Amino acid sequence: MAILVQDIRESxxxxxxxxxxxxxxxxxxxxxxxxxxxxxxHVLNANGTLHGGVHAxxxxxxxxxxxxxxxxxxxxxLNLNTQYLAAISEGDIFAEANVLQLGYKLAFLExxxxxxxxxxxAKGTGTFKVIRGSESI
Numbered sequence: 001m002a003i004l005v006q007d008i009r010e011s012x013x014x015x016x017x018x019x020x021x022x023x024x025x026x027x028x029x030x031x032x033x034x035x036x037x038x039x040x041x042h043v044l045n046a047n048g049t050l051h052g053g054v055h056a057x058x059x060x061x062x063x064x065x066x067x068x069x070x071x072x073x074x075x076x077x078l079n080l081n082t083q084y085l086a087a088i089s090e091g092d093i094f095a096e097a098n099v100l101q102l103g104y105k106l107a108f109l110e111x112x113x114x115x116x117x118x119x120x121x122a123k124g125t126g127t128f129k130v131i132r133g134s135e136s137i
Contacts, residue, residue: 059124062095074131
C-alpha cells in the first residue's frame, strides 16, 4: 500500500512531542514543507531568548519532514549541526529545508529558521538514514 504525503503529514500532527512543542504545519507537499512556531514564555531560556534546543528541534523536524515527503518512508537523524545566528524572544518563527544530497540509504539536508521579517535566526544541516522496508533504525 502506497504511503501518501497526507499520511506523513498526519503522522507528524499526531506526534505528542510535535504537539507539545506547539509547532504548526503551514505547508506540506512533496518536496516542499514549512512549519511555524509562535514563541511563548515556555520556550525561552534563562536569558529570556529562544532556547537553543527549540532551534535544534525545529531544524530536526523540518529536515526529517521534508525527507519523508520525498522518500515516503521513515528516516532517522544520524547527525544534526546547528548554527545560532540571532537571538529572538517573541513573535513567530518559520522553518524550511532543502535536500543537498539524497542517496538510497543516506541523505544530507540543510534547514533555516527565519523570523516574521525574513531574518535568519538559525541554520542547520543534518545527515539522515533513510529506512527502507522492514529495515530497523
